[in-house]
Every structure is written in structure tokens, then in C-alpha cells.
Amino acid sequence: MFFASDNAGPAHPKVMEALVRANDGHAMPYGVDPIMDDVRTMIRDQFEAPEAAVYLVATGTAANAIALGTLAQPWETVFCSPEAHIHEDECNAPEFFTGGAKLTLVPSIDAKMTPDALRKSIAYEGGRGVHGPQRGPVSITQVTERGTVYSLDELGALTAVAREFGLATHLDGARFANALVALGCTPAEMTWKAGIDAVSFGGTKNGLLGVEAVIFFDPKHAWEFELRRKRGAHLFSKHRYLSAQMQAYLTDGLWLETARLANANAAHLAKGLTDSNDAQMVYPPQANMIFAEWPREGHQRLHDAGAVYYVWAGELKGDDPAEPLQARLVCDWSIGADGVDRFLEALRG
Incomplete structure (x- = not known):
């Protein structure tokens, strides 16, 4: 009767079997292993995004914080709900990995931001010139930290507000698969087709030992993310053990x-x-x-x-x-x- 967290559950047996297979012999390190080549193709196919940049890290905090560090300058602010995981549960990691960008908390209903509240929050910031924070990306937690799910229309309305101000939108998808099956939609529909620019695609809470993917739909962010991941000490040497988990996750719809x-x-x-x-x-x-x-x-x-x-x-x-x-x-x-x-x-x- 363990209901404290989906982090506490076991890894799926198919994932453990994949790790045993990956442990046979030698493979090139740092993400150039052949399994990772397969993972990139699988994620691009699932998301209908053939040009997407795809990377793996071991934790959700790393995925969120390094992705936001790539999207936000140190003098900017990230817009999120008061219940967002990046605000409640990441010990200022986004602020650290962005080099000092702040978080602006947007009023929410059932832990979900509304377009009107987001528009007002964005309009307020950036109005003080050099003296205040500049407007930065919007971050949406899906599933929210209160168990609610943004509909596709709600996602699209929020990203439309972000685009009004020329801002990118990040989706914290630690429970991405749970939201997807709840909505009955495709990964593309819940991300880039709804206006999302970058995704933290979670697996640890859903049957993996410990791996998350970061996806940028515009590959212009790829090199900067690679540098930030390495500088932030989140580039695994024996990367194949991350790749093998994600490969098993995506095979035959296990996720x-x-x-x-x-x-x-x-x-x-x-x-x-x-x-x-x-x-x-x-x-x-x-x-x-x-x-x-x-x-x-x-x-x-x-x-x-x-x-x-x-x-x-x-x-x-x-x-x-x-x-x-x-x-x-x-x-x-x-x-x-x-x-x-x-x-x-x-x-x-």
C-alpha cells in the first residue's frame, strides 16, 4: 500500500532486461553509443519531429533546469504557476542553471495557469526597463503538481500568450505519459502542435530506473544545451545505460x-x-x-x-x-x- 510517490515504484522488468543487454561488451561513451542513435529516431518518430534535438539526463531537475538555462538569460524571469515543480521542488536549480534568472509566479486555478493571468504577469514584467527582470520563457507543468491536466486548448491558449510577447514555452513533462493517456492525444498534439518549444520528457516516475529526455523542437538550441549539460556535470560517461532505459521505454508502447x-x-x-x-x-x-x-x-x-x-x-x-x-x-x-x-x-x- 505504497502511495507516497511514483518515484518509489520499481523499474519495469523490461527496462532491467534492456540494461543487462546493454551491459554486454563495449560502447562509445558520452551519448554516441548506437542505442542512443536509435532513441533519437524513436523520439523524433513519436513526436513527429524529424529535426528535433534529443538529449538524455538522469533526473527531472536536470532536465528542467538545464533546458530553462538554455532558453533563459540570467537577467530574465521564467513564468510558472505557484505549484510548478520548478518552484516547489527543485531547490532553486532553475535559478542556478540559468545563472540567476528568477521565477515569476502566475496565479493559478487547480494548479493551472490561465491565459489572462499569464498575460497580466508578462505585461507587468519587462515594464521597468533596465531596473527590472526581462521577460523570459513560460514553463508549464503537465501533469500539474496537484494531479490536474491541461487540455490541449488550455495549452494552446497559454502558448499563444507567450508568442504575443515573443517568448518560448517549456513543458515540464515528468508525468508526460500520464497526461498523454488522460487526454487521449498524440505527443505532437500535446507539444509542438500546441506551441511548445521544449519538453522535459519524463520516464523515472513511469517505470524507468532513472532517465529523462530533453527535446528541443528547434535544433538551434542543441549545441548550447550540450555545453550546459557538460558544464553542469550531467553528461554521463557510460551513457548507454541511460539510452538502454529509454529505448526499452519506447519499444512496443511500454511507456x-x-x-x-x-x-x-x-x-x-x-x-x-x-x-x-x-x-x-x-x-x-x-x-x-x-x-x-x-x-x-x-x-x-x-x-x-x-x-x-x-x-x-x-x-x-x-x-x-x-x-x-x-x-x-x-x-x-x-x-x-x-x-x-x-x-x-x-x-x-
């Missing part, structure tokens, strides 16, 4: 299969929570992450039964058994219906 499993687990859990009558959804659950609240006594039963998840708001230890506490529950591909059912049974007592 979509694991995302569908994770989303289905979350949908099953959300329905069970709603049917319990004690639980209320805080945000609409749209992918593999749920925010819900129910009485303290239910949380205490779950923790006593060995359930692992974050109590997001409120204290587990308290005197009032009826006080509602908020939980964050994240499903990965491996939990299965049985794990969800055990959780719901423990909640009901």
Missing part, C-alpha cells in the same frame, strides 16, 4: 502501457474514496495523483495498517478523530487493483 496502468490505479482509488462517503476530493483527479481529505481516524487506521502516503495538510496525531486531514496519493504502474483494494479496506476499517 503508454505503464502510464495507463498508473492512471487506472488512480481512477480505481478515486472511485473508492468517493464511494466511501468520508472522503472529499480537493482537486479533480485527472491522471495518477489524488488530493483528498477524510477524518483523522481513517488516516490513523491506514497508517496502523502500513499504508504509506503523505498527509498533506493537518497532523496525523490529534485529539479530534473527526477532523478532516488532506492526503496526497500517487499511483505508479505496479500497485495494481489489489493494492488499491487493501488501502480502501483499511480506510473503511
Whole structure:
């Protein structure tokens, strides 16, 4: 009953098998291995972007921060929601890798920026001449850190605002596959066809051991990203072990299969929570992450039964058994219906 994070789940067996195969013999280092050649082709095909520049790093923070460092100058600001992963969970890595660019927090609804709020925030910045930050890229987290998903129309509306001001748009897709299967669209439709310029294409949360792709749809950014990745100490020598994971991820739709499993687990859990009558959804659950609240006594039963998840708001230890506490529950591909059912049974007592 582990619902703390999709980072905590196991790597898929097919990924481990691919690593064993990649470990046979010798291969050139630093991303010139033959497996990486295949990965570039596979990603370009999936995204319908034959000219895209494709690179791998080991962590989502590296993917986001180095991509934004490539898109933003040190004197610029990056526009994002207050709940964006680059703001909440990356220890100022974007500011560090951009050389000092700041983050401007755009008001959000259900953790999603709105076009009007983005336009107002961009209009405000850049109006103080040399004395204020200059306008920089927009960064969108998809799936958001509250489990909501931007529709294609919402993405297109935000990128249209960015283009009004001549700004690039970055998509933080740590849970890219979960959003994609939730929307039932293609990778191209959720990225460059919606106006996205660069993507952090996640795999670690969705069945990989540890690898993320960075994709620039305009290859003009390629050389600068390569230099920033090396300077930032994120160019792997034995790169084939990153390449092998991503190759397995993309082979025969494994990345979509694991995302569908994770989303289905979350949908099953959300329905069970709603049917319990004690639980209320805080945000609409749209992918593999749920925010819900129910009485303290239910949380205490779950923790006593060995359930692992974050109590997001409120204290587990308290005197009032009826006080509602908020939980964050994240499903990965491996939990299965049985794990969800055990959780719901423990909640009901």
C-alpha cells in the first residue's frame, strides 16, 4: 500500500532486461553509443519531429533546469504557476542553471495557469526597463503538481500568450505519459502542435530506473544545451545505460502501457474514496495523483495498517478523530487493483 510517490515504484522488468543487454561488451561513451542513435529516431518518430534535438539526463531537475538555462538569460524571469515543480521542488536549480534568472509566479486555478493571468504577469514584467527582470520563457507543468491536466486548448491558449510577447514555452513533462493517456492525444498534439518549444520528457516516475529526455523542437538550441549539460556535470560517461532505459521505454508502447496502468490505479482509488462517503476530493483527479481529505481516524487506521502516503495538510496525531486531514496519493504502474483494494479496506476499517 505504497502511495507516497511514483518515484518509489520499481523499474519495469523490461527496462532491467534492456540494461543487462546493454551491459554486454563495449560502447562509445558520452551519448554516441548506437542505442542512443536509435532513441533519437524513436523520439523524433513519436513526436513527429524529424529535426528535433534529443538529449538524455538522469533526473527531472536536470532536465528542467538545464533546458530553462538554455532558453533563459540570467537577467530574465521564467513564468510558472505557484505549484510548478520548478518552484516547489527543485531547490532553486532553475535559478542556478540559468545563472540567476528568477521565477515569476502566475496565479493559478487547480494548479493551472490561465491565459489572462499569464498575460497580466508578462505585461507587468519587462515594464521597468533596465531596473527590472526581462521577460523570459513560460514553463508549464503537465501533469500539474496537484494531479490536474491541461487540455490541449488550455495549452494552446497559454502558448499563444507567450508568442504575443515573443517568448518560448517549456513543458515540464515528468508525468508526460500520464497526461498523454488522460487526454487521449498524440505527443505532437500535446507539444509542438500546441506551441511548445521544449519538453522535459519524463520516464523515472513511469517505470524507468532513472532517465529523462530533453527535446528541443528547434535544433538551434542543441549545441548550447550540450555545453550546459557538460558544464553542469550531467553528461554521463557510460551513457548507454541511460539510452538502454529509454529505448526499452519506447519499444512496443511500454511507456503508454505503464502510464495507463498508473492512471487506472488512480481512477480505481478515486472511485473508492468517493464511494466511501468520508472522503472529499480537493482537486479533480485527472491522471495518477489524488488530493483528498477524510477524518483523522481513517488516516490513523491506514497508517496502523502500513499504508504509506503523505498527509498533506493537518497532523496525523490529534485529539479530534473527526477532523478532516488532506492526503496526497500517487499511483505508479505496479500497485495494481489489489493494492488499491487493501488501502480502501483499511480506510473503511
